[in-house]
Structure formats: C-alpha cells, structure tokens
Amino acid sequence: MQKYIEILKQSPLFEGMKGEETEGLLFSLNPKIKKYKKGVFIIMAGAPVREFGIVLSGSVLVIKEDMRGLRSIIAQCGPSEMFAEALACAQVERSPVSVVVDENAEIMFINFESVMRAGQRAARLIKNMLMLLARKNIFLNSKLEHVSKRNIREKLLSYLMEQRRRAGRAEFEIPLTQTDLADFLFIDRSAMARELAKMRSERLVTFTGRKFAIKNIKGGKYE
C-alpha cells in the first residue's frame, strides 16, 4: 500500500491534503487495489457502479459498444486519473459504458458512499472531486466540439489543434493509435487515413505513427 501513496499524492483528488491526512483518510475509506492485464474488462456495460477507480499504473479506456459490435472510445485515463466517478456519484444502476484495460494496469477502487459518509474530514476530497468533475465536464464538451464538426478533416484539425495546444509545440505525440483515434472521433478508420493522406499531400500535416506536426492554419481559424 505504502508504495501507492506516492502516486496518490500526485493525484489531483488529494491535492491540498497533507501526507498523513491522505493516509488517514484512505485508511477509513478502505480502498481495494487490483491488477489487470491488457484487454480485461474492469466494468461491464449494464452492471451497477458503486465505486470509482484511480489508475495507479498503466491506462484504461472508457468505451461503448453498440449491438453491431462497433466500438466507440469515450475517454482514456492514465496514472493518477479517475474513472467512473460520475457513475458512482450518481449511483447509476446500469452502467452505459464499459471500462477496459489499455495497458496492463493497477487500479485502486474507492466506494463513493464511504466518501460521502466520511463527513468533515473528507471535505477537501469532495471539493477536489467537484473540481475534477467540472474539468471532466469541460473535457466532454471539448470532445463534443470535435465530433460536432461536419466532416473528417475538421474533426481531425479540431482534435489535433487541441493536442498541439496541450503540448505547447508544433510537434507532438497523440495518446491514441490511429485506429483508436478513429473510434474516438466516431469516424471510419480508412476514411480517416485517406483524409490524413490528403492533408499530408497538401502539406497541412506531417506524421508517422503517433507523432504529428501541424502547420499554423492561416488566419488563425483554429487557434
């Protein structure tokens, strides 16, 4: 357990709390830690959700599959990030999404009710949780912005521009494979590859694998 404390201190969920505070609180919250291999389903769509997860190592994907087996990626969570907190908080009885391991992962689970019952000592945690939910909200909105674009090129540019902004430089590495990116943007992979090739031939972007570089769009339309 002790080895995880360091990772958890990094987590924005415990921001502003002293080490002992965090440990004491954690003790009373009685978290469970589990290890998973790539591809394993941590949460299955349809199941109730009482606990939220914190990624200690590796990464997970929040996904949604339709009846035809078409997969859509809702979000990706890396170390110290949280998932399923909205579901646990809203006490949903049937999860609309699945959570699947992307890279071999260690996950800490915390029961949401136990946080709410912890009273005054969890006040800071709750405030942090509020902030994080707000941020995730904004993230979902930005994702909506990407997919609201009416064609593939605009979706790609919207996404890539955001990645560039986050990286702070013209060259950057996206956190998804191209295959996953297509699922993330709800578009066909081959159509995306075609459009990327076209954009490359127009010298709008350069890329190999996950490494991208994009030109500044004239007129600053997208910045």
Next chain:
Amino acid sequence: MQKYIEILKQSPLFEGMKGEETEGLLFSLNPKIKKYKKGVFIIMAGAPVREFGIVLSGSVLVIKEDMRGLRSIIAQCGPSEMFAEALACAQVERSPVSVVVDENAEIMFINFESVMRAGQRAARLIKNMLMLLARKNIFLNSKLEHVSKRNIREKLLSYLMEQRRRAGRAEFEIPLTQTDLADFLFIDRSAMARELAKMRSERLVTFTGRKFAIKNIKGGKYE
C-alpha cells in the same frame, strides 16, 4: 426575491435543505437576478466565467458557433436547472460556449467562489452540486452516444428512444424544434427531414411538429 424562493426550493441544488437554511445561505451568497428577452446572449464565448446560473423561468440554450457561423446546440436548460456551473467551478478564463435565451427568462447568478468560501454551512449545497455535475456528466455521455451513431437514422432513433424512455409512453413531445434538434445532433436539417420522412413512410415513426410516436423496434435493439 421571496417569490423566487419557492422555485429554488424545487431546484435539486437546494435539495435536503430546510426553507430557512436555504434563505440564510442564499443571503450570504448574495445572488443576482436578471431578466432577459429571447435571443439575448447571457454568456459570450471567450468571456471568463465566475458565476453559474439557475433558470428561474423561461429557458436557455448552451451553444457553440464555429467560424462559419454554423451553430451547434450543446444543451438546453429549463426552470430550476443550472448552467455554466462546470465553467465557474473550473474557473475557465475563456468560455468555449455561449449561452443564449431560448424563451424569455429570469436567471439567478451565484458566484462560485462565494460558495466555496461559505464553509460548513454550504456542505450540503456542495454535495448537491457534486451530484448534479455527475448527472450532467452522464447527460453529456448520453449525448455523445447519440452523436456517435454513424448515420442519421441511428442518431434520431437513439435520441427519440431516450425521449420515449423519459416520457414513459410511446407518444411524447420533444423539447426542441426540428431545426434545433438537427443542430443538437450535429446534422443537416434537410437531411434529417428527409430521413424522418423516410422513416415515416416505413411506419417507424409518426410525428407532427414536436409530437412524436415511435414503434417498438423489433428485438428490442434500442431499449
């Protein structure tokens, strides 16, 4: 002010609080109430957001406009519902969205920082806010589910099925005009009208204006 207290008691934000409690807390939060006419912009994209709003009457749309003036509707808020709380909470300096009045509205604004400073007496409010943010999160996810569908018919069915579920009956009235619905689902209005006509001719749906009725899809694919 007093006349609004009744509306606010309805609001899930103040759920679980006694009347006097709500009034006392409100007093110290020093909210502002304003009236707006249809079409007026309450929040302009690009502006900082420090306060969140509660709709006392009328309704508002949270929208996003791209450089070509193409409008996308992110969400709609009616009486006792909240908006911009995620933005205020995350203290964003440049709002990515605009908020525009749909039907003549009265709005109460509360400064988010003042809530965080209110301490123990606002504990319940903060918990409620947490729950509401979680629900909005889930709403955004369900919206993502609609727009993740790969063609117009599936998007429509996904949306209409949800509306039917909420109404609890096969006949229901959607809260948007068809024009707005198209913007909400990020699709072309005329293409949507064409698909709706096709679905009607196949006796999948019947509708006039905002009133819809949909058949149960065989096999329960969508329920």
Next chain:
DNA sequence: AACATTCTGTTGCGTATGCAACAAATTTAA
C-alpha cells in the same frame, strides 16, 4: 528468432448526407 497480432496505408464501390434553393405551413410580433 519465429510467429502472431495489431496497426497503417491504399483503393473501388455505392450511397448517405451536406448543401442550396424554394414552397408551404406554422408561429410570433405589431
């Protein structure tokens, strides 16, 4: 090192969909 798996790149085909443009119906405002 050998094999299996996953990812990237490319192409032909058919069609769903965005767009523009207009008429008719309905709602809102004066």
Next chain:
DNA sequence: TTAAATTTGTTGCATACGCAACAGAATGTT
C-alpha cells in the same frame, strides 16, 4: 388581423464517407 419571421417539407446535385478487402509495416509474445 396582417404582416413578418420562423419552421417544416421537398428535391437535384455532387461528393465525402462508410465499408470491405488486402498488403506491408510495426509491435508484441513465446
């Protein structure tokens, strides 16, 4: 009650896109 504005319905056209299928590159596994 009229006029104005908005919403709904329809259609032709061009094409962007989803789909299927396959080859080569890259990555992971034993």
